[in-house]
Amino acid sequence: MTQKKETDNLIKVPEQIPRTSGVLSRKLGTTMLRILGWRISGEFPQYSKFVAAVAPHTSNWDFFVAISVKLSLGIEIKFLGKHSIFVGPIGWLLKKMGGIPVERSHAHGMVAQISEVFSHSDALILGIAPEGTRKKTPKWKTGFLHIAKSAKVPVVPMALDYSKKEFVIMPAQHIHGDIEQELQRFCKLFDKAMAKYPQQVSGD
Secondary structure: OOOOOHHHHOOOOOOOOOEOOOHHHHHHHHHHHHHHOOEEEEOOOOOOEEEEEEEOOOOOHHHHHHHHHHHHHOEOOEEEEEHHHOOHHHHHHHHHOOEEEEOOOOHHHHHHHHHHHHHOOOOEEEEEOOOOOOOOOOOOOOHHHHHHHHHOOOEEEEEEEOOOOEEEEOOOEOOOOOHHHHHHHHHOOOOHHHOOOHHHOOOO
16 A cells, blocks of 8 residues: 655646745645645646736735645745845845845836846746735735736736635736736636635725
């Protein structure tokens, strides 16, 4: 009788997706998901570069679920950070964790910076919470769409579905048209009932 691997219950990750090599971190992530009672559904696209847009974001628990998924699958995901905090030992640690320093004083300047990072990378997943905050706001931010369109990479929606305790990976979305129209289309992919606190979901 063959021994069952811990990864048997996880979805398949295409080989072009950037990976980490930590066996212990994968075991930790799998254990965290088991304790939290969450599972992963859907499948990754056959792309080596994309923006991972994770929503809805209404609770601090979202971070723990998302990081558990990342660790369990052994996926390398980058995130954005203000350039001024990337100094000394803390800056080194942030970069080791996947941080990308950016100058945020001008939104479109930031988009150009990230597009440049994508163009010089063979494989890159950039994780972004489109709402920008767990508090309710009138609308989602459009930065993730501008980045994807400028860098010519797809957006992969990833839902935190508390109603089913599922982290759902949806099909890749290519951003070609008007950003405001694309945002409306994108928001419709997420049901407010998925959120831990549906009343705090941003947007109309």
